Amino acid sequence: MLPSISALRSKLAAIAAISVLAGTLLLQAESPExxxxxxxxxxxxxxxxxxxxxxxxxxxxxxxxAARRARSIHYHxxxxxxxxxxxxxxDEWIDSAAVLPVVKMQYPLWHSASxxxxxxxxxxxxxxxxxxxxxxxxxxxxxNRYMPAVEIGLxxxxxxPAGMNFTYKSPLSVWFKxxxxxxxxxxxxPDYLFMAGVRxxxxxxxxxxxDITVDQSYWQEVLRPQIPAQHVTAGWYELTLGLRVKLxxxxxxxxxxxxxxxxxxxxxxxxxxxxxxxxxxSGRSITGSFTITYTLPLNFLRKESVVAEQTTIEQQ
Amino acid sequence: xxxxxxxxxIGAGLALLCMPACNSSGCIxxxxxxxxxEFRSSATGATIVIDSLRISGVxxxxxxxxxAPPTASSSVYLPLRADRHSTAWCIAYKxxxxxxxxxxxxxxxxxxxxxxxxxxxxxxGFRYHINRLSCTDxxxxxxxxxxxLVTTADKVYVAIYFRTxx
Numbered sequence: 001m002l003p004s005i006s007a008l009r010s011k012l013a014a015i016a017a018i019s020v021l022a023g024t025l026l027l028q029a030e031s032p033e034x035x036x037x038x039x040x041x042x043x044x045x046x047x048x049x050x051x052x053x054x055x056x057x058x059x060x061x062x063x064x065x066a067a068r069r070a071r072s073i074h075y076h077x078x079x080x081x082x083x084x085x086x087x088x089x090x091d092e093w094i095d096s097a098a099v100l101p102v103v104k105m106q107y108p109l110w111h112s113a114s115x116x117x118x119x120x121x122x123x124x125x126x127x128x129x130x131x132x133x134x135x136x137x138x139x140x141x142x143x144n145r146y147m148p149a150v151e152i153g154l155x156x157x158x159x160x161p162a163g164m165n166f167t168y169k170s171p172l173s174v175w176f177k178x179x180x181x182x183x184x185x186x187x188x189x190p191d192y193l194f195m196a197g198v199r200x201x202x203x204x205x206x207x208x209x210x211d212i213t214v215d216q217s218y219w220q221e222v223l224r225p226q227i228p229a230q231h232v233t234a235g236w237y238e239l240t241l242g243l244r245v246k247l248x249x250x251x252x253x254x255x256x257x258x259x260x261x262x263x264x265x266x267x268x269x270x271x272x273x274x275x276x277x278x279x280x281x282s283g284r285s286i287t288g289s290f291t292i293t294y295t296l297p298l299n300f301l302r303k304e305s306v307v308a309e310q311t312t313i314e315q316q
Numbered sequence: 317x318x319x320x321x322x323x324x325x326i327g328a329g330l331a332l333l334c335m336p337a338c339n340s341s342g343c344i345x346x347x348x349x350x351x352x353x354e355f356r357s358s359a360t361g362a363t364i365v366i367d368s369l370r371i372s373g374v375x376x377x378x379x380x381x382x383x384a385p386p387t388a389s390s391s392v393y394l395p396l397r398a399d400r401h402s403t404a405w406c407i408a409y410k411x412x413x414x415x416x417x418x419x420x421x422x423x424x425x426x427x428x429x430x431x432x433x434x435x436x437x438x439x440x441g442f443r444y445h446i447n448r449l450s451c452t453d454x455x456x457x458x459x460x461x462x463x464x465l466v467t468t469a470d471k472v473y474v475a476i477y478f479r480t481x482x
Contacts, residue, residue: 159436161436161439164436164439165347165439165440166433166439166440168433168436209431209433209440212431212439212440214347214348214398214431214441214442216348216395216397216398218373218376218380218382218395219373219376219377219395219397220377221397221398221399223398223399225398225431225440225442226431227431227433227440269430269432269443270430270431270433271432271433271434271440272433274433274435274436281436283435283436
């Protein structure tokens, strides 16, 4: 009995396998797509399909603006707006969606005022410089950013170069400068200033040259002429770059590198001056200053009102 | 920005300021102006080269010459006396047929001299303003003032036109 049952099981298994295979073959025969199961078509392009997306987006303002931006240059105005200029038509238009955030001033308009003394020339004279005396500077700090400046000083020169044939003298004369500094660290701690600025300087002064010896070798003569006082006015510009840091309390110190050039100057018949008060030696384009500054805050009134409010609350 | 950074920047700035400032150094043009006279042909007006001239200052010490044969030149520098308003130069021709004192020419400058501060490198010299230029006319046809203000610039200030064959 047992062998007959085993044979029966084998036959049933074979029949089942044949049935499954036959079913699979039938299903494949009914499917028109074959083994991939996907429909195959040939794409067709014509004029309509090629321009369809263009026509559909022709009225879309975002697409129109993008096209205008592509052929435009742009700049940012003082209100932070992005202004586009169409390079073809010249039209200007504002992209209202691209407004830049305007940086808010952290410090009040009338932030502080300062006075300073420039000790550069006195120090340099101690090291042999033959000109310069003293300068004073007054500044107002607006928003800790813009700092209009007025400078006034005195200059003097006396020079007898070794091996030369003259003594140059320029008596005590006054000079003035007017300009402004810009603090790049305007929203940072006002104890530290990093500034660039411009100045216009002016000085009326005089100079004379004495102890002159001129050797006319061919004629074998030595002449001793004099150049009497020549009255001159000169105006110049300065481009400055410098730092100022707080030393203690209201005192701070800083230096500036100054690049300068003559704007206008009178030209005496006896030659141009060697030294211009406030400017320095006329042939030099770079000079400097080192200033000790006393700063007076201008926002003390507002601070007092805050303190008064706090005191009132505490009393209640 | 930290205090140390700013202190460093201050130090760097001071170091920069202590560096020598930009200036023009050296005296290139000299102290005093010296008029340069150019020799030209009266026939063509062109510059000519002469090798037979002897030019010396009238009343010059030792009768020294600024140019003498066989030196050939087309121009000559004629220094003026700064303490006077007139300086004369004697032009002698040393060619065989012309070497006679009677044929010498005299060139006279009338001018104003001004002491001039050139620069701290060059010092003080003189500038001249030529008011008049005159000459005898043995072999010189004419003279011309090209630029009356004589400075340290190296250029032609007067022209001397000699009689030449075309």
